[in-house]
Amino acid sequence: AQSVTQLGSHVSVSEGALVLLRCNYSSSVPPYLFWYVQYPNQGLQLLLKYTTGATLVKGINGFEAEFKKSETSFHLTKPSAHMSDAAEYFCAVKRVAGGGNKLTFGTGTQLKVEL
Amino acid sequence: NAGVTQTPKFQVLKTGQSMTLQCAQDMNHNSMYWYRQDPGMGLRLIYYSASEGTTDKGEVPNGYNVSRLNKREFSLRLESAAPSQTSVYFCASSEARGPGAKNIQYFGAGTRLSVL
Numbered sequence: 001a002q003s004v005t006q007l008g009s010h011v012s013v014s015e016g017a018l019v020l021l022r023c024n025y026s027s028s029v030p031p032y033l034f035w036y037v038q039y040p041n042q043g044l045q046l047l048l049k050y051t052t053g054a055t056l057v058k059g060i061n062g063f064e065a066e067f068k069k070s071e072t073s074f075h076l077t078k079p080s081a082h083m084s085d086a087a088e089y090f091c092a093v094k095r096v097a098g099g100g101n102k103l104t105f106g107t108g109t110q111l112k113v114e115l
Numbered sequence: 116n117a118g119v120t121q122t123p124k125f126q127v128l129k130t131g132q133s134m135t136l137q138c139a140q141d142m143n144h145n146s147m148y149w150y151r152q153d154p155g156m157g158l159r160l161i162y163y164s165a166s167e168g169t170t171d172k173g174e175v176p177n178g179y180n181v182s183r184l185n186k187r188e189f190s191l192r193l194e195s196a197a198p199s200q201t202s203v204y205f206c207a208s209s210e211a212r213g214p215g216a217k218n219i220q221y222f223g224a225g226t227r228l229s230v231l
Binding site: 009032034036041042043044045046049051090094101102103105106107108 | 146157219
């Protein structure tokens, strides 16, 4: 079975500071990996994904994430936080083959951006 | 440009009442999903439908039933609501099985359900 661990349920950064949200996965084979963002009272929307190829993937709104197989990690970063980045962020994994296209989500990290 | 539409947006039920949450997508996607979101627990899959005519249990199916009415619509029914079913419910859809881009799930705005 695969699982996702997001370290830190709440992260607070100053505007302009680096954003680092951590995600580690557990899977017998490297899975497909996703980051989703949820703004207040809205559904989730995709930030970025890793399937194959380049391990550093860029997403929307200046976010990027690096797949590190040796560390079983897929941490999300953004060089300079903006107030509009305040939201909840979810890491998710999907088995490469089989599994009915199901995603397994982490428990989420609430990002707060302060002036 | 509707994407995934969920109705209702809010609902309050009394214990034992029944209701159906509706979901429709206009992206011609094959697969559809129902999740519940609870504080500190992320999203948990209730049921999913890999394609029209099929449904399967997810992680937390007890107390729920689903119907894949057609390719567009996937409904979630609570036959006898319980306070433990107070949650935010999300419907999602994705194109199909297969690699990469086709695995992206698109989410509705959610239904906020309170069971008293």
